[in-house]
Amino acid sequence: MVRVRFAPSPTGYLHVGAARTALFNWLFARHEKGIFILRIEDTDIARSSEEMSQVILEGLQWLGLDWDEGPIYQSTRISLYQEKAEWLLAQGLAYECFCQPEEIEIRRREIESRGGVWKYDRRCFYLSPEEKKKMKDKGRKRAIRFLVPPGRTQFKDLIHGLISVDHRQIEDFVLLRSDGLPTYHLSVVVDDLDSGITHVIRGDDHISNTPKQILLYEAFGARPPQFAHLPLILGPDRKKLSKRHGVTSLLHYRDQGILPLAMFNFLAQMSWSPGPEERIYSIEEMIKNFSLNRISKNSPIFDLNKLEWLNSRLIKEMKAEELLPWLKPEMIKRGLWHPSLEKERLDWFRRLLDLNKVRSRNLIDLIEALRPFLTDDYEIDPVGYEKYLKNDKLPQLLPRLKEDLAQLNNFEASSLEKVLRQRASAEGVEASLFIHALRVLTLGRTVSPGIFEVLELLGKETALRRMDLEAALKRLPQNQVGSE
RNA sequence: GCCCCUGUCGUCUAGUCCGGUCUAGGACAUCGCCCUUUCAAGGCGGCAACACGGGUUCAAAUCCCGUCGGGGGCGCCA
Numbered sequence: 001m002v003r004v005r006f007a008p009s010p011t012g013y014l015h016v017g018a019a020r021t022a023l024f025n026w027l028f029a030r031h032e033k034g035i036f037i038l039r040i041e042d043t044d045i046a047r048s049s050e051e052m053s054q055v056i057l058e059g060l061q062w063l064g065l066d067w068d069e070g071p072i073y074q075s076t077r078i079s080l081y082q083e084k085a086e087w088l089l090a091q092g093l094a095y096e097c098f099c100q101p102e103e104i105e106i107r108r109r110e111i112e113s114r115g116g117v118w119k120y121d122r123r124c125f126y127l128s129p130e131e132k133k134k135m136k137d138k139g140r141k142r143a144i145r146f147l148v149p150p151g152r153t154q155f156k157d158l159i160h161g162l163i164s165v166d167h168r169q170i171e172d173f174v175l176l177r178s179d180g181l182p183t184y185h186l187s188v189v190v191d192d193l194d195s196g197i198t199h200v201i202r203g204d205d206h207i208s209n210t211p212k213q214i215l216l217y218e219a220f221g222a223r224p225p226q227f228a229h230l231p232l233i234l235g236p237d238r239k240k241l242s243k244r245h246g247v248t249s250l251l252h253y254r255d256q257g258i259l260p261l262a263m264f265n266f267l268a269q270m271s272w273s274p275g276p277e278e279r280i281y282s283i284e285e286m287i288k289n290f291s292l293n294r295i296s297k298n299s300p301i302f303d304l305n306k307l308e309w310l311n312s313r314l315i316k317e318m319k320a321e322e323l324l325p326w327l328k329p330e331m332i333k334r335g336l337w338h339p340s341l342e343k344e345r346l347d348w349f350r351r352l353l354d355l356n357k358v359r360s361r362n363l364i365d366l367i368e369a370l371r372p373f374l375t376d377d378y379e380i381d382p383v384g385y386e387k388y389l390k391n392d393k394l395p396q397l398l399p400r401l402k403e404d405l406a407q408l409n410n411f412e413a414s415s416l417e418k419v420l421r422q423r424a425s426a427e428g429v430e431a432s433l434f435i436h437a438l439r440v441l442t443l444g445r446t447v448s449p450g451i452f453e454v455l456e457l458l459g460k461e462t463a464l465r466r467m468d469l470e471a472a473l474k475r476l477p478q479n480q481v482g483s484e
Numbered sequence: 485g486c487c488c489c490u491g492u493c494g495u496c497u498a499g500u501c502c503g504g505u506c507u508a509g510g511a512c513a514u515c516g517c518c519c520u521u522u523c524a525a526g527g528c529g530g531c532a533a534c535a536c537g538g539g540u541u542c543a544a545a546u547c548c549c550g551u552c553g554g555g556g557g558c559g560c561c562a
Contacts, residue, residue, distance in 0.1 A: 009562045044561060101560060117486050119558085143560050160489065169487050169558080177560040184562045208488060208557040231490080231555090238554060266496095273497060278511035296497080299555065303495055306512055316525075359524035388522095417521095435521040447523040 002034025003198050006060075006067075007188065009041040010052035013249040014059035016302070017203065017233045017241055020267040024230060024295070025201045026065045027268070031290040037195055038070035043187050045075065059250045063260050063267075064283065072195070074187050081182035084190050084220070085144045085175045093219045094175055096142040097124040098135040119171040120145070141178035146185075146216065148172050153211040158199070158228035158292045165211040173212055185209065189216040192225060201228045201292070204299070205240070228292050231271050231299040241302050253307070257363030259326060262311035269310075270300035280314045312361040320350040323357065323366075330367055336374045352457055355449035372443040373457060380475040384440040389472060394437055397427055401434055402467045411460040413452035420452075442466045444475060 006022040008014065029036035038060070042048035057071065074081075088094040108118040125147065127135070135142070148171070154164040175186040182190075192200065207229050217224040235245030242248060253263055265280050272295050274281040281289075315323065324342060331337040341349045352373055353366075360366035372378040401423045408415055424431040435451050442463055448454055455463045466472075 007562090011562075041562060047561075097560085099560095104560090112485085115485075117558090119486095141560095145560095157489095163488070165488070171558085174560045179560080181560085183560070188562085203556095204489065205556055206562095209562095211488095229489085234555075236495090240556075269496070271496095276498075276510075278497090293501090297490060298492095298497095299490075300497090301495065303512075306496060309512055312524090361524095384522095430521090432521050439522065445522090449523090451521060 001198070002029060002032040003037065003196050004029050004034060004201055005037040005039050005070075005192070005195060005197055006065075007039040007041050007191075008056050009044065009047075010049060010056055011044065011047040012052060013251065014056045015241075015248050016250050016253075016267065017248070019059060019063060019250045019263075020233060020270065021201065021203055021230060022060060022065055023063065023264065023267050024272075027287060027290040028199065028201060028292060029068075030287045034198075035068045036065075037072070037197070038067035039072040039191060039195070040070075040074065041184070041187065042073060042075045043078070043081075043181055043184070045181070048075070055251070062251065062254055063264055069195070072191065074182075074191065077187075077191070078181060080194075081187050081190055082176060082180060085182065085186060088146070088175065088219055089144055091219075092147070094144050094146050095125045095172075096127075096132060097145045097172075097174070098127070098132070098140045098142050099124060100140075120173075122172055125172070143174050143178045144176040145172040146175050146212075146219070148212075148215060153214050155210060155214055155224070155227055157207075157210075158226055159231075159295050160207075160229060160297060163207065163210070165208075167211075167215075170212055170215075185212055185216060189213050189220070193217070193220065193222055197225050199226045199228060199292075201230065204229045204232045228295075230295065231297060233270060234299045234301045236301060238299075238301065245302065246304075257330070257365065257367075258307065258311050259314050259363070262307065262314045265310050265314075266307045269306075270302075271296045271298065280310060280317065308361045315357050315360055315363070315366065318357070320353040320357075323353060324349075326363055327367060330363060331370075334367065334371075335377075336367065336371060338374070348457065351453075355453055355457070359447070359449075369445075369448070372445075376462075378444045378475070379477050380440060380444040380472055381446060382476055384444070384446040385472065385476060387446070388436040388440045389469060391433060391437070393427075393429060393433070395469060397423075397429065397434075398437065398467060398469065400427070402464060405455075405460075405467075406464055408460070411456060411463070413450070413456045416452045416455050438467070441468070441472055 004025045214224045233241045235241045274286045356369045
């Protein structure tokens with residue numbers, strides 16, 4: 001039975017790179033019908049917080065990654081790690097170290113200034129019992145270091161193949177800090193062993209940690225799990241994706257109107273391709289097609305544009321009914337929601353959505369495109385005003401068109417178009433003069449679905465009322481009015 | 485500096501394991517055209533890559549060696 005885990009440390013928000021690691025673990029578990037475990041690595045108490053843990057859970061839930069066991073909090077298991085460290089000490093596989101970090105730092109600098117390569121010098125390993133006692137009597141706190149044996153560690157990475165490291169490259173790393181708290185290497189091995197983890201799937205940045213951890217498994221007399229190291233997501237400058245490249249928080253993208261399925265596809269399609277077509281794949285398809293050995297070794301570059309394209313494509317494919325639950329909370333927040341939209345006005349709303357969704361890259365854009373249809377509280381784009389409403393003929397011709405439209409009994413797109421074009425040709429002007437002016441007047445924007453559909457959806461009363469150049473002036477953004 | 489990983493269009497990738505079907509396919513982006521009342525969408529088309537150098541072979545993007553480039557790690561962080 002496959003057992004995998006996602007083990008974030010709650011020292012910040014959920015990073016998109018971490019989310020991708022979680023996602024691949026989850027896909028693998030679901031594909032193999034195994035168990036996905038969530039573990040919170042909060043042994044660095046100073047930097048961890050319960051609040052951050054919650055944010056991580058929220059992010060996973062948003063993406064649709066559910067866990068079968070946990071969350072296991074490492075902070076509740078400290079005594080177990082201490083026991084294990086003591087056991088290694090008793091077995092002679094680890095030793096006490098009384099060096100202070102500052103002392104080590106001085107020695108390190110000295111060696112490096114002479115062009116050498118620093119590695120912990122194993123000084124405390126050679127301490128006699130008397131010397132150790134003296135240290136303790138002086139009140140020196142001890143850490144426990146692992147005694148790295150000579151040799152070479154090899155392992156077969158499921159993505160990279162054979163990886164081999166000489167132990168001379170590995171220093172006697174600390175297992176238990178002088179304050180009694182475990183380090184990452186200890187707690188991760190103890191917990192993975194305890195949880196029966198069969199596959200460790202994590203970022204490439206852990207490759208160099210793996211031999212240390214394998215050594216620990218061996219010290220405990222256990223067989224190490226299989227390892228799969230995922231290529232790291234890079235920024236546009238090809239450096240590990242971080243804050244300086246822009247926003248890396250997963251939930252930020254939710255707030256920007258990205259749908260979780262689009263994000264899921266985007267993350268999954270970095271270093272992996274679910275199938276031959278470029279499209280949104282369903283979760284089920286991805287679970288079915290998932291395979292670790294089809295993951296690429298290359299580090300992908302985070303491409304926001306691709307994410308938005310996937311999102312726009314998903315929005316376009318979704319039915320109005322499917323979109324509605326995602327739109328509603330944000331619309332409520334913006335005061336654009338009304339219960340009738342999912343009841344008596346549902347058909348109308350559906351048409352409105354169908355016309356607008358095709359030109360939206362995210363939910364927020366879509367909602368803002370809906371605004372002038374839902375409220376009179378909208379502004380007129382000053383650029384559109386300058387470009388389309390300042391025509392000299394408009395003050396004279398617009399009332400005539402308005403009069404024509406007022407005569408219409410069926411305020412429908414086809415009739416509206418006919419009437420407008422007739423008036424334009426009667427006045428000897430291009431129909432586009434009216435079209436552009438009406439778009440800016442009725443919606444405040446220069447971009448929209450076809451104007452005749454827009455007018456129909458707006459309804460006769462609203463559409464005619466907005467055909468007013470004087471009133472339009474008042475809709476310009478405040479700071480623009482004064483500068484005229 | 486040392487160690488490890490990695491190298492196909494600007495980007496994500498297919499192909500690499502099991503050499504020939506690859507004059508290297510798709511998609512995003514970009515450019516042009518069509519459609520058109522705007523913007524999208526859609527349709528059509530263009531630009532654009534096997535890092536380089538040696539081998540092996542009848543044949544190499546695919547196998548081997550080297551060079552160069554990129555990344556990551558070298559904490560009493562995780």
